[in-house]
Amino acid sequence: MCGIVGYIGKKNCVPIIIEGLKRLEYRGYDSAGVGVIAGDDITVVKRKGKVTELQNAVTEQNVTGNVGIGHTRWATHGEPNEINAHPHYNQDRSLIVIHNGIIENYNSLKTGLKNIGYEFRSDTDTEVFAHLIDSFIRRGYDVSKSVRLALNEIDGTYGLAVMYAKEPDKIVVARQGSPLVMGIGDNENFIASDVSALIAYTKQIVYFEDGEIAEVYADHFVTKTIHDKEIEKIATEVNLTVDEIDKGGYDTFMMKEIMEQPDSCTNSMRGRLVFDEGTAKLGGLTDVVEKLLDCKRFLISACGTSWHAGLVGEYLFEHYLRIPTEVEYASEFRYRNPIIYPDDAVFFISQSGETADSLAALREAKRKGALCLGICNVVGSSIARESHAGVYTHAGPEIGVASTKAFTSQLIVLGLITLLLARRKSMSIAEGKEIVHAYQELPHKIAEILKLNKSIEEIAEQFKNANNFLYLGRGAHFPVALEGALKLKEISYIHAEGYPAAEMKHGPIALVDENMPVVFIAPKDSTYEKIVSNIEEIRARKGKVIAIATENDTEIDRLADHVIKIPNSARMTMPILTAIPLQLLAYHIAVKKGLNVDQPRNLAKSVTVE
Ligand code: G6P
Numbered sequence: 001m002c003g004i005v006g007y008i009g010k011k012n013c014v015p016i017i018i019e020g021l022k023r024l025e026y027r028g029y030d031s032a033g034v035g036v037i038a039g040d041d042i043t044v045v046k047r048k049g050k051v052t053e054l055q056n057a058v059t060e061q062n063v064t065g066n067v068g069i070g071h072t073r074w075a076t077h078g079e080p081n082e083i084n085a086h087p088h089y090n091q092d093r094s095l096i097v098i099h100n101g102i103i104e105n106y107n108s109l110k111t112g113l114k115n116i117g118y119e120f121r122s123d124t125d126t127e128v129f130a131h132l133i134d135s136f137i138r139r140g141y142d143v144s145k146s147v148r149l150a151l152n153e154i155d156g157t158y159g160l161a162v163m164y165a166k167e168p169d170k171i172v173v174a175r176q177g178s179p180l181v182m183g184i185g186d187n188e189n190f191i192a193s194d195v196s197a198l199i200a201y202t203k204q205i206v207y208f209e210d211g212e213i214a215e216v217y218a219d220h221f222v223t224k225t226i227h228d229k230e231i232e233k234i235a236t237e238v239n240l241t242v243d244e245i246d247k248g249g250y251d252t253f254m255m256k257e258i259m260e261q262p263d264s265c266t267n268s269m270r271g272r273l274v275f276d277e278g279t280a281k282l283g284g285l286t287d288v289v290e291k292l293l294d295c296k297r298f299l300i301s302a303c304g305t306s307w308h309a310g311l312v313g314e315y316l317f318e319h320y321l322r323i324p325t326e327v328e329y330a331s332e333f334r335y336r337n338p339i340i341y342p343d344d345a346v347f348f349i350s351q352s353g354e355t356a357d358s359l360a361a362l363r364e365a366k367r368k369g370a371l372c373l374g375i376c377n378v379v380g381s382s383i384a385r386e387s388h389a390g391v392y393t394h395a396g397p398e399i400g401v402a403s404t405k406a407f408t409s410q411l412i413v414l415g416l417i418t419l420l421l422a423r424r425k426s427m428s429i430a431e432g433k434e435i436v437h438a439y440q441e442l443p444h445k446i447a448e449i450l451k452l453n454k455s456i457e458e459i460a461e462q463f464k465n466a467n468n469f470l471y472l473g474r475g476a477h478f479p480v481a482l483e484g485a486l487k488l489k490e491i492s493y494i495h496a497e498g499y500p501a502a503e504m505k506h507g508p509i510a511l512v513d514e515n516m517p518v519v520f521i522a523p524k525d526s527t528y529e530k531i532v533s534n535i536e537e538i539r540a541r542k543g544k545v546i547a548i549a550t551e552n553d554t555e556i557d558r559l560a561d562h563v564i565k566i567p568n569s570a571r572m573t574m575p576i577l578t579a580i581p582l583q584l585l586a587y588h589i590a591v592k593k594g595l596n597v598d599q600p601r602n603l604a605k606s607v608t609v610e
Helices: 013-023 051-060 106-115 126-137 143-151 253-259 261-269 283-294 304-321 356-367 382-386 405-424 429-450 453-463 477-492 501-506 528-540 574-592
Strands: 003-008 031-038 041-048 067-073 095-100 158-164 171-176 181-184 189-192 204-207 212-216 221-225 297-302 325-329 344-350 371-376 389-392 468-473 495-500 517-522 544-550 562-566
Touching (some): 003 095, 003 158, 003 171, 013 051, 013 067, 031 051, 031 095, 067 095, 067 158, 095 126, 106 126, 126 143, 126 158, 143 158, 143 171, 143 212, 253 261, 261 429, 283 389, 297 304, 297 356, 304 325, 304 405, 344 356, 371 405, 405 429, 405 574, 429 574, 453 544, 468 477, 468 501, 468 528, 477 495, 477 517, 517 574, 528 544, 544 574
Parallel strands (some): 297 325, 297 344, 344 371, 371 389, 468 495
Antiparallel strands (some): 003 189, 031 067, 181 189
8 A cells, every 4th residue: 555666866766756656556546746855945746646647747847856755645544635645744844754554643643743833734644754753853863863763652554755855865764564675776776665666777676674764875775773773684686577567568457467367377387386296396385394284274364365365275275185274364363362273374375465464464373383374476575574484476466456367376376285285195196197287287278268358248248237246156166256256346346245156045145136147156066056056046036147167068058148168177276267257257347337447446456554
C-alpha cells in the first residue's frame, strides 16, 4: 500500500520519481505527490487521482531539482484529496515526510503536539511525523537524529522518507513493517518501497530491515538502528528486467499475466522435476526436509488469493501426505495466540512477501518456536528473508492487483512440496512419475485453455449485467470456486460467493432464480456424479449454469447453459487448470463493464498495513 520513490544525485529527479510512481501505482492510486529541494526551499506538488494528474501538474509548473521524494497513496487516515496526499510538511515547510504504514498512537501524539502549538492541516497520521521531527529539530538536533528520536515515540508501521531544506545533501529513510529499499547508482542513489520502481536505473539493491534508519547521500549512505547502533549493509544484485514489468503489447497487466501462465508455470517448475525418480527437487527445503517429514501437523497462513492457494494446499497435504493441515487467515492467526507444537511446520504463502498480516503471523509463529517456511513470489521480500526456509514461486513480477499467475504458481509449488515429501513417505515411484508427467504437460494444457479466450468472452457478454454470481466446487476445486468468486468481486464489483457445491443447499440455493448465474467447477473426478446432482438442483430452480468441465465429458452439455471444456490432468494439477477459465471470465466481465481491471477501486496489490 502506498508507493515511495526518492532520488538524490545530479540528474533532474522529477521524471525519475514520476516514472517510479507509475511503476508503483498498483500499490495505491488515489492521490500522489512529490517534493523537490529547490534552493533553500522545498517545492511540493500534490494531486488527487492518478500519477498522470501529478505528472501534468509538475510539467505545467516546470518543477525540477536534484533531490526529491514522491508518493502514491492508498488512503488509511483521511479521505483521498490533495490535502491528505503526501508529502506532509512541518509548520514552516522546510521539512517534508512521505510515509507508508500506520501510526497507531497518532491521536495522543497529535494532541501533545497541538498543546505545544503545532497546527495540523490534514486528517492523516503521517502529518504527526512532520511536526514531531520538527519538535526535535527545534531542540537543536540535526535531521537524522530528530527522525530517530521521533521514531522512538511512534507505535506502528512505517516505510518513511524525510527531506529537510536546511540539510539538502541527504534523504533520511527508515523502515518498520513496511518495505523499503535503496538502489545504488553512480554518484546517485534511489529509494523506493519496491524494487520495480528502480530497475530501470540500477540493479544494485539494499534491502532495509525493520528498525533501521539510513542517511542517503548522492555518493554514499549510512545505516543505523533506531537505537543508534551503526550497521553495515551490503547491496545485492536483482535480476529483473524492465520488459518483465511492462505490459508487453497487452491492453492490461492482468491480461498479460493471465496469458503468461504457460511460461510462469514453466518457470515455477524449472529444474525442480526429477522424472527418473518421480519426485521434485527444491533447493530451498534441503535443510528442512527431514524435519518436515517428522512433522505431526502443518499450518498454512496467508491472505486473499494466497489463502485460497493455502486451502488447495490443505487438500494436497492431507490427501498425499496424511499430515493434518490447518489453514488460517494471517490476520486471525496473528492475534489469537495460535497453538503451535514443536513438531508443527507453518507455511506462509504470499505473492508480495510483504503483506503486513502475513509477516506479523510469521513473526508470531517464529516466536512460538515453529519451523516457518515461506512460499513467496518476490525475491528478497520480507517473508522470504525472515522464514527459516522456503520456495520461491518464480512467477515473475505480478502488477495487476487481482492475482492470477502468482496463484497458479503457488499451486505448483504446493504440489511440488507435496510430491517431494510424498515420495519420501508412501507414494510409489510409478505414481510419482505420473505426477511429474502431469506437471510437464501443464504449460501445454494451459496454452490450450487460453485459446478459449474468445468463447469465454462471449459468455461474459451474456452475464456482464448480473448482480450476483455463485461459484461451486468440491474437494480441491472448492477453493478454486472461492478464488473464481474473488476474482469477479475484485475487478467487476459484482457480488459473488464461492461455496462447496453440496453446501449450497444450506442457504445459497434460496438465492437461485433465473437471474442467478452459477459457475460449477465440474471436472470428471470422484465427485463428478455429486456435482451433476447439484447442477440439476440449480436447473430445477431456473438458475443459469456455466460449467468448467473436462474435454471428453458429453453428459454435461445437456445440463449446463454454457460449458467451458478444458484438458484433463492428474488430481494434483487439476486445480491449476480449472482456475484459468475463471480468471478469463472475471476479466472479460469487468472489461465489458468498462472497469479498470489493473487498478480496481479500493484495492491495493500489496497490503502493507493491517
Ligand atoms: C491483496 C491483493 C491480493 C492478494 C492479497 C495477499 O489483497 O490485492 O491479490 O492475494 O493482498 O497478498 P500476498 O502478496 O500476501 O499474496
